């Protein structure tokens with residue numbers, strides 16, 4: 380179908396009503412940027428899921444990073460968004476204003492390089508993200524081992540998507556699966572899910588790829604049976620990337636992981652294997668339990684599970700905006716609250 384035909388189909392579709400969760404923050408952002416929500420039929424509802432790595436990073440993790448920076452005088456290296464995410468009482472940005480060394484880097488390899496060039500500093504990289512970014516975190520550790528760098532470590536909060544799909548399955552009629560994740564994992568996960576009644580379509584990232592994936596989702600939903608379609612075959616193959624998976628498996632093992640506002644999802648994370656604990660900041664520095672009461676009116680957890688729209692949060696656009704984010708979903712460009720705010724809050 381042409382772009383115009385896809386648009387017409389999605390505009391003129393009438394019943395049954397369908398809720399589609401775009402799991403990936405990049406999809407959320409691109410759907411807004413392309414204005415897709417504006418012309419969708421009222422019978423098609425898009426909800427944003429937990430696929431923005433910054434948004435799902437829990438407060439405990441931010442507190443651990445702040446502890447390392449302020450109490451252990453480590454140099455924290457991180458992608459920029461994470462620096463602004465609030466922990467219980469502070470953020471890395473505020474810690475930096477108090478004298479902590481917090482550096483923004485563009486990759487874990489930049490962090491490892493910085494450690495090599497600054498042997499007098501203990502350098503910690505904040506390792507967050509999904510299947511797409513974990514291999515580069517592992518390569519940084521591998522390089523540090525190879526180069527004999529002993530002042531580099533990573534603080535892991537890496538997550539894997541299958542557990543999130545399971546946890547979110549009851550919130551949606553079908554998933555728009557993130558193409559880049561499945562370029563690594565392959566399609567077995569989706570094939571297994573459809574056998575358990577969970578439907579979804581793997582989508583690419585251009586406007587036409589998103590429209591095609593949405594149209595397939597709506598059409599297949601109308602057939603009344605669970606379905607799975609790979610609508611991004613130019614990138615996603617059945618086997619994915621065995622080399623990337625083998626690399627991660629060598630260095631990392633599955634673990635339970637906490638998702639901000641959602642809670643612990645069993646087996647939904649990865650951490651360094653014990654034999655690499657010299658590069659695991661949590662073990663290297665013996666970070667104590669920093670838990671404590673966390674009171675917030677932020678409803679990121681409900682947003683990330685598709686239970687409410689960002690505009691339903693009482694803080695949205697008032698106390699919480701991109702200049703003064705109260706929650707992680709307003710910090711990252713990939714966050715649903717930020718996307719709503721930037722591209723049109725009433726959608």
Ligand code: SF4
Nearest residue numbers: 677678692699706716
């Ligand atoms: S608008 Fe702000 S406070 Fe409300 S859920 Fe989103 S990030 Fe949290």
